[in-house]
Amino acid sequence: MEGTQLGQIPAKATTGAGQGAVDEVDLTPVRTYWQLARQRFMQHSLAVVGLIVMAILVTLALVVPTITGSLYAKTSLSLANHPPSLLNPFAPLGYDSIGMNVFIRLVKALQTSLFVGFSAVSIIVVVGITVGAIAGYVGGAVDNLLMRLVDVVLSLPSFFLIVMMVALFGTGNAIVVIVAIGIVGWTTAARLVRAEFLSLRETDFVQAARALGAGDRRIIVRHMLPAAMAPVVVAATLGIADSVVVEATLSFLSFGISPPEASLGNMLTNAQEFFYRQPILILYPGLTLILVVLAASFMGDGLRDALDPRQRVRK
């Protein structure tokens, strides 16, 4: 990293000196906003751990099910309750009570959960930012209307709303689960963005941009959204953890993704049924869930620091 930046210095120094004798040469390497953000993120060791764990989980979730195909749903009763064994590379976590390969199933479940988590958060972020930005920027009656809508959504017991939607529009369908979580969850993001926009609209730098003749789109995209993004990114990363937990809860209550499809929630349900025979089965999906949630939370913390340009980059 240092090497590549050092390479830029001579060029910088000559242009600086060429302009006039008054100039002292600025030897600070030129770094963009994103380079600085990445450096700040890298200084946050827990966040880096979170990122690594998340990267491993995502890679596993993408690679293993592609190789193993539909094996996650295959039952072979002869292998039922086979104990975990590291000696068996094909089934290191053994087989469950109906002879399904626990490892393959766990990775498939992880894939489902992450898919649900990321997709639901995408809906939350897109809807939340749009609604919040419009409310905060336009203000007045529009703001009032949108915020009352938020109040209505917030006043409904969210989990029952999700259960109801899933029950009505198709139990066991991941898409329905995602949309349900999204519809219920966008309110927090909308409120965050609106609050940021309300205060940003009055800041001097936004006023200065307006005085320069910048249009609404430029002011929103260039000046207000980047400043409003930090809390949203943090909320979104934490939202991934939330969504994964909600999906697991739904599946645990048999409203979410049902067998033979795999999800961390329905694996927990399954493990709970056979708790006395094979208690260890509850550990795998449980631990995976904890890993996902912790990794997302740590990343959220790191991102919050990284996206604040006033945080110093330590040398």
Place this chain on the structure above:
Amino acid sequence: MSGQTWADGAAIEPIEASASLVRANGGAGRVLLRAEHVVKHFPIRGGLLGVTTIGAVRAVDDVSFEVRRGETLGLVGESGCGKTTLGKVILRLIPATSGQVYVDDRPLFDLNATQLKEARRDLQVVFQDPYASLNPRMTVGEIVGEGPLVHGLTDKAKREELVRELLAKVGLNQSHIHRYPHEFSGGQRQRIGIARALALNPEFIVCDEPVSALDVSIQSQVLNLLDDLQQELGLTYLFIAHNLAVVEHISDRVGVMYLGKLVELADVDPLYAAPKHPYTVALLSAVPEPDPRRRKKRLVLKGDVPSPAAPPEGCRFNTRCWLREQLGNPERCETEEPVFRDVGAGHLVACHFSEEVTPQAIASAAERQLPVIGA
């Protein structure tokens, strides 16, 4: 002039061309900006849904004045008197409740979006807080170059050249172009803000307390910079401040505001030597005396500034006016709003009894207050 070099290349709208023509012909002394009966009321909302208007904060209430080309018009007043709001309203950064501002006889408040964007090239602003006025996520180059970019200078290399020129002009190191605002000191940041305002080659700059947030040692540097730039580029300033010494130093004419109204407007020397409004007298008597051996007689106003949501009837200053007390509380002050009138040589005052503001009257008012000050 730097701004011109690129503007000439890009398609320039007539307004810019005519404005610079006037400047080239030495149009000093002619009216550049005329504010007529500018009113800004902020509604106080209440009711169940918060949509019913239950009152208004009269931040700016019927203010009229002119700014002449090439001059610096100072605007002073206490905190909350509406100076900053007035500055933002005449730049159309916040919409006026009523009134009109004419820039070169064009009605600013009636311009459509395209015309307004063009007009903004001539009207710029430097804000008070050098920390809040620069976007922390943009480099100095992006900040200063934004105006030219918005107005069609899309060539990145040309823009950077212009920005470097501007940085040099405001006394900043050109090689700092890729740095972020938080890497600079307050004074340097204010210079960046000034460079941003200059980037569009404006005629008129509203300086909204540009030095209030700076160290005293830095204040004079920034003031001198503003002064030099005015000489060099023929700029016109509306200089808003609460520091009377600073305003005296930089202004050609000075307006005094109280509770959303302009109460006095005159050339700087007559105003400081012989103020005609009792409020200005009191304001000036609050300027600290640098010589500790000289005992200065001060006129201390009683009470607080009334709420701008419910200003007093008649003259707004009548609740605190020492002159009114001295004259035996004439009823006129409470019933009739004073006209902003010319009391000679363009000295405008909004007081029924400004002829009574004599050195003797001031001295005797201060005399009566002396025991209070000593206690």
